[in-house]
Amino acid sequence: MARNTPEKREQRRQRAAEALKERQAAERRRKMLTIGGVVAALVAIVAIIFGITQAMDTTGETPDNVPSVAEDPAADAEGDAVPGKLDGYGILVGDPEAARTVTIYEDLQCPACANLEAELGDEISEAIDAGEIQVDYRLLSFLDRASTNDYSSRALNALLVVLDTAGIDAFRAFHDDLYANQPAEGGPGFDDDELIERAVEAGAEESEIRADIEDKVYEQWIKNATDQMSKDGVNSTPTIRIDGEDADPQQLAELLQQ
Amino acid sequence: MKDWIGLLARLVTGGVWLVAGALKLPDPASSVRAVRAYDLLPEAIVPTVGHLLPVVEVVIGLCLVVGLLVRPMSVLSALLFVAFIVGIASAWARGLQIDCGCFGGGGYDADATSKYPWEIARDVGLLALSLWLVVRPRSRWALDSLLFGPREDIATDPRPTDADSTDPDSNDADTGPVLTHAERNHDGPEHS
Numbered sequence A: 001m002a003r004n005t006p007e008k009r010e011q012r013r014q015r016a017a018e019a020l021k022e023r024q025a026a027e028r029r030r031k032m033l034t035i036g037g038v039v040a041a042l043v044a045i046v047a048i049i050f051g052i053t054q055a056m057d058t059t060g061e062t063p064d065n066v067p068s069v070a071e072d073p074a075a076d077a078e079g080d081a082v083p084g085k086l087d088g089y090g091i092l093v094g095d096p097e098a099a100r101t102v103t104i105y106e107d108l109q110c111p112a113c114a115n116l117e118a119e120l121g122d123e124i125s126e127a128i129d130a131g132e133i134q135v136d137y138r139l140l141s142f143l144d145r146a147s148t149n150d151y152s153s154r155a156l157n158a159l160l161v162v163l164d165t166a167g168i169d170a171f172r173a174f175h176d177d178l179y180a181n182q183p184a185e186g187g188p189g190f191d192d193d194e195l196i197e198r199a200v201e202a203g204a205e206e207s208e209i210r211a212d213i214e215d216k217v218y219e220q221w222i223k224n225a226t227d228q229m230s231k232d233g234v235n236s237t238p239t240i241r242i243d244g245e246d247a248d249p250q251q252l253a254e255l256l257q258q
Numbered sequence B: 001m002k003d004w005i006g007l008l009a010r011l012v013t014g015g016v017w018l019v020a021g022a023l024k025l026p027d028p029a030s031s032v033r034a035v036r037a038y039d040l041l042p043e044a045i046v047p048t049v050g051h052l053l054p055v056v057e058v059v060i061g062l063c064l065v066v067g068l069l070v071r072p073m074s075v076l077s078a079l080l081f082v083a084f085i086v087g088i089a090s091a092w093a094r095g096l097q098i099d100c101g102c103f104g105g106g107g108y109d110a111d112a113t114s115k116y117p118w119e120i121a122r123d124v125g126l127l128a129l130s131l132w133l134v135v136r137p138r139s140r141w142a143l144d145s146l147l148f149g150p151r152e153d154i155a156t157d158p159r160p161t162d163a164d165s166t167d168p169d170s171n172d173a174d175t176g177p178v179l180t181h182a183e184r185n186h187d188g189p190e191h192s
Helices: A006-056 A073-077 A111-129 A151-166 A168-180 A192-201 A206-214 A219-231 A249-257 B002-024 B028-037 B046-066 B070-093 B112-135 B143-148 B181-187
Strands: A084-087 A090-093 A100-106 A133-139 A239-242 A245-247
Touching: A006 B028, A006 B046, A006 B143, A090 A168, A100 A111, A100 A249, A111 A133, A111 A168, A111 A249, A133 A151, A133 A219, A151 A168, A151 A192, A151 A206, A151 A219, A168 A192, A192 A206, A219 B028, A239 A249, A245 A249, B002 B028, B002 B046, B002 B070, B002 B112, B028 B046, B046 B070, B070 B112
Parallel strands: A100 A133
Antiparallel strands: A084 A090, A090 A133, A100 A239, A239 A245
16 A cells, blocks of 8 residues: 555654653653652651651750759758768769769669669768768669659659758768669659658658659759760769779779778 | 562561661650760761651651652661661770660660670661662562552553554554564564
């Protein structure tokens, strides 16, 4: 047939090839648009959640409440009470002129800290009272996930409230009591009422502490103290330093023997 | 069969990312400390990395589980596993005693030294699964198949189309060297 010349066939082939190219180009455009849309959506999701986590982490924000050390009534009367003061995140207990300074990083939920206190707590107290050492307690909280009711940070808040309202002796008594009766990991720690009860036994006034314990007034200060520990290169509790040098419990025990 | 292996690789790797990220999301401050404990990154970027990592993990995990952008997500996943393996190996080599922080937590761990080999082995296994998906991203029940069709690259896919049959000349009996429909469908219309 005359229609089916080689030229016609060639035209037809070209048309078919062009149509295919167009289809392929359209398909590629659709694919790129889809990928672009999905990537944009994912980037948006990451940005939003990232923004939320950044907002959730208040680390480093200025705390509304900073604890202080209440004047010890015994210091006025007899003048021989153990001195204590707050220096940054360190709670300094004992004679500032003491020959050695022992720094102890502790979490109130940490079982290894409770072991250290059980083994050396009495000797530490005696050495403080004898003016041989000054202890720089760095209390912090990173073990909230070890209890079902954020015991670690609530207990530390309560301890700081006692320090702030009742002074260093009550702080020491409450600190030792919390370690001697440390709640096991995995369950609920003491609730606020029990913390208040124990704080009162240690020498605090319920009327002065209840609101601050229930409101967790030092929460931000505790977060910052915990972050500072991490920045100090301390990844564990208890971490002991003697005159600024890392030490193990054995070295502390030897120091206390002297 | 290989499509099923791909599905398994996606679910295992994606599932691990999802869990690891989700456990870290509620406590960003802890995630920052876990990153800092490795002592590898400058302090200026530690908080950003600590905040971003759990989010990225969750998104990679979700995408792998549902099969979205499987190849690029697997590349990211493999790169992250390489970074984690390097980080853990480096902590081990420097004698650091830290929890890897892989599933939240972080910081000191007295048993760290005995855990490092196992953690590295786990990450190597997950790296292998990620690499499988990089090489062969196609798998069963993937969202990618819905969005982009069953084939990886549409440009090399000579699927039959309507255009040929609407061509008035295509039914000519005397087609000479022009291929029949059946052959076109098989070999592509540009075949001569």
